[in-house]
Amino acid sequence: MYLRTTLFALFSILSISSFSQANTGTVKFLVEVDNGYFEILIDDTLYLKNYKTTLEAGEHSAKIWSPGYITTQVSFEVKANETVEKFVEMGISNERQVYEREYKDYRMKFHKSLTIPGTVTLATALTSGTFMILAYDRKIQTLKDVDLYHAAPDLQQVELYKSRIALNNTKYNRYRAAYYITGGLSVLSLATTIYTYTKFKKNNIEPVLNSESPFKDRFSLRVSPVSFGLTYKIG
Amino acid sequence: MKRLLIAFIGVAFLSSCLKKLPEVESANTNIFDTAYAGERWFVVEDVYLYTTNNTQYVEVEYKIPQSFAPDLSPTGIMVEGNCNDYDSQLDSAIIGSDGSYYGGFNYQYDGSTNFCLEAGVFIRELDYSINKFTECADL
Numbered sequence: 001m002y003l004r005t006t007l008f009a010l011f012s013i014l015s016i017s018s019f020s021q022a023n024t025g026t027v028k029f030l031v032e033v034d035n036g037y038f039e040i041l042i043d044d045t046l047y048l049k050n051y052k053t054t055l056e057a058g059e060h061s062a063k064i065w066s067p068g069y070i071t072t073q074v075s076f077e078v079k080a081n082e083t084v085e086k087f088v089e090m091g092i093s094n095e096r097q098v099y100e101r102e103y104k105d106y107r108m109k110f111h112k113s114l115t116i117p118g119t120v121t122l123a124t125a126l127t128s129g130t131f132m133i134l135a136y137d138r139k140i141q142t143l144k145d146v147d148l149y150h151a152a153p154d155l156q157q158v159e160l161y162k163s164r165i166a167l168n169n170t171k172y173n174r175y176r177a178a179y180y181i182t183g184g185l186s187v188l189s190l191a192t193t194i195y196t197y198t199k200f201k202k203n204n205i206e207p208v209l210n211s212e213s214p215f216k217d218r219f220s221l222r223v224s225p226v227s228f229g230l231t232y233k234i235g
Numbered sequence: 236m237k238r239l240l241i242a243f244i245g246v247a248f249l250s251s252c253l254k255k256l257p258e259v260e261s262a263n264t265n266i267f268d269t270a271y272a273g274e275r276w277f278v279v280e281d282v283y284l285y286t287t288n289n290t291q292y293v294e295v296e297y298k299i300p301q302s303f304a305p306d307l308s309p310t311g312i313m314v315e316g317n318c319n320d321y322d323s324q325l326d327s328a329i330i331g332s333d334g335s336y337y338g339g340f341n342y343q344y345d346g347s348t349n350f351c352l353e354a355g356v357f358i359r360e361l362d363y364s365i366n367k368f369t370e371c372a373d374l
């Protein structure tokens with residue numbers, strides 16, 4: 001078999017660590033990444049997903065990886081009963097640079113295809129809705145005044161209600177026209193949004209950054225109610 | 236597709252509720268309106284002769300049907316009447332139990348057999364009558 005696998009049981013790790021506690025020190029990794037995630041492989045045997053561990057005193061080397069960054073190798077010395085802070089500056093990978101460029105283009109196309117026409121649709125729909133409410137309000141007022149006009153028992157009231165009817169009816173017609181115009185624009189922009197977005201989805205695929213760990217094939221973790229196992233593959 | 240159809244029906248329904256208001260066009264049928272555009276708002280009910288103190292008079296009775304009266308019914312409506320060559324008279328038409336208004340003009344009889352009543356709604360503020368119409372009736 002090409003790969004040889006070794007299983008470390010949890011109890012054996014615990015016993016080894018208690019045995020060698022007197023000659024150990026702590027190392028803290030300060031890794032500069034913007035995604036908050038990194039993995040560390042120490043001396044090709046210890047796999048970490050946190051920033052701190054205890055090691056035997058002496059020289060060690062570590063490989064640090066984070067999605068979108070170049071895997072960086074660092075060396076450090078651990079002194080007994082001391083804590084070493086190791087600052088790791090990570091370089092952005094070419095793959096990520098390409099991804100960022102492609103993603104920026106993708107987002108730009110997305111905004112042109114959906115965000116802008118969608119916003120226009122929403123704005124015209126809201127405007128249309130506002131005009132509709134205003135028109136309804138004027139309609140109710142006008143019809144109320146028409147009833148009052150028919151009930152008016154003298155010239156003064158007739159004149160009063162007539163002028164109010166004329167005013168409200170003019171406003172009603174204005175809001176009605178505005179409602180139809182903005183409503184039409186809203187339908188038009190909705191159709192445009194559907195068309196541009198469908199076209200966008202058909203012609204574009206969202207770029208994905210490969211965030212696969214280079215260490216993923218080397219370790220596997222098994223946890224059950226009665227045991228805990230870590231498998232390390234050499235190859 | 237189904238959603239679009241529902242949205243389209245919804246918009247069409249809302250649009251149908253925002254039509255032009257025909258009621259506004261009818262807001263010129265109150266008899267107190269100087270721009271009245273309705274039909275003749277009174278009918279001559281009866282024309283008859285009567286005698287008082289050996290003098291013969293003619294009574295021209297008219298009616299303002301309820302459909303022409305304002306909904307907020309006043310107790311009386313001032314009507315100015317001109318009949319044939321007689322001088323004009325003012326009369327207050329009184330509301331009847333059916334909601335219509337009733338009134339009449341009386342003149343000293345001059346031998347005529349046909350009486351044409353020109354009646355208008357008298358407006359105190361203007362000091363003249365508006366919406367004049369004429370109806371003739373035989374004795």
